[in-house]
Amino acid sequence: xxxxxxxxxxxxxxxxxxxxxxxxxxxxxxxxxxxxxxxxxxxxxxxxxxxxxxxxxxxxxxxxxxxxxxxxxxxxxxxxxxxxxxxxxxxxxxxxxxxxxxxxxxxxxxxxxxxxxxxxxxxxxxxxxxxx
Numbered sequence: 001x002x003x004x005x006x007x008x009x010x011x012x013x014x015x016x017x018x019x020x021x022x023x024x025x026x027x028x029x030x031x032x033x034x035x036x037x038x039x040x041x042x043x044x045x046x047x048x049x050x051x052x053x054x055x056x057x058x059x060x061x062x063x064x065x066x067x068x069x070x071x072x073x074x075x076x077x078x079x080x081x082x083x084x085x086x087x088x089x090x091x092x093x094x095x096x097x098x099x100x101x102x103x104x105x106x107x108x109x110x111x112x113x114x115x116x117x118x119x120x121x122x123x124x125x126x127x128x129x130x131x132x
Contacts, residue, residue: 011038011093011109019109023098026105037112039090041082044105045071072097075106082108089113 018035028044075097083092090110098105 011111015109019107023105023107024100026100038093039086039110039112040107041086041110042105042107043078044100071104071106075104078106079108082110086110 015035015038018033018038019040022033022040023042026042026044030043032042033040079095089112091113093109093111095108096106098107
């Protein structure tokens with residue numbers, strides 16, 4: 001899973017503590033949490049989410065591994081959707097897939113930005129609407 005840290009933005013220790021404490025509590029929920037200018041988006045993976053890779057012929061351990069791997073692989077697509085959804089008001093700080101919950105939790109931490117002073121062409125370039 002790729003990591004992001006645009007513009008050298010590093011959240012304070014308290015924000016990371018809040019992120020990890022929140023992720024520890026996630027089982028199979030989907031949601032967002034806001035803390036000041038920071039937005040945490042998460043999706044906990046349950047058996048229903050990974051049911052397409054379940055194989056009744058495999059052992060429980062093999063199924064567990066396959067389901068976890070599937071969730072981890074799908075995390076990139078989920079995070080890309082979030083980036084598109086929140087790009088107008090937030091910049092991605094970091095993201096990943098943690099092993100909490102049944103098959104892990106996909107998460108992304110965003111920070112709100114003030115784009116009032118950014119020219120429209122730069123916003124469009126950043127959003128991929130125009131090319132250099």
